[in-house]
Amino acid sequence: MLSLDFLDDVRRMNKRQVLNFGMIVSSALMIWKGLMVVTGSESPIVVVLRQSGDIKFLTKGDNNAVDDRGLYKQGQHWLEKKDVVGRARGFVPYIGIVTILMNDYPKFKYAVLFLLGLFVLVHRE
Structure with missing residues (x-):
């Protein structure tokens, strides 16, 4: 066996x-x-799903079922570089x-x- x-x-x-x-x-x-x-x-x-060259971010809390778009400005769907306080240190x-x-x-x-x-x-x- x-x-x-x-x-x-x-x-x-x-x-x-x-x-x-x-x-x-x-x-x-x-x-x-x-x-x-x-x-x-x-x-x-972080996974990048677009190849347009524009770096945009979508945030989500650890214990949230949905993303944080409800917290963004009216009509804003993505965060841009100016909205982010942290910084990426590498790219793979x-x-x-x-x-x-x-x-x-x-x-x-x-x-x-x-x-x-x-x-x-x-x-x-």
Whole structure:
């Protein structure tokens, strides 16, 4: 049976492999938390959906179901650079697509996490 073989492999795993997996997971969390501290934001990665060249922002509170357009001036749909107090410190094109895919397709997210975990667990040094 496939499931019993997998369990036997897990039991025979080297302690180094388990620690390696733990280090990968904790490193990803530390990088994310570090970005939060450096940027002063709970969401240090922002997705840009337009390619017109105009940088516009749409804000949303952490616990709100909808965006903050109701708080903007009458007829204003986006914030512009002059409206923003903070400052972007970097630009990495297309990195936000990972966030969008993970949020829109939870099965994809779990599949990627499973495959990464499986790779770490069965990869022998």
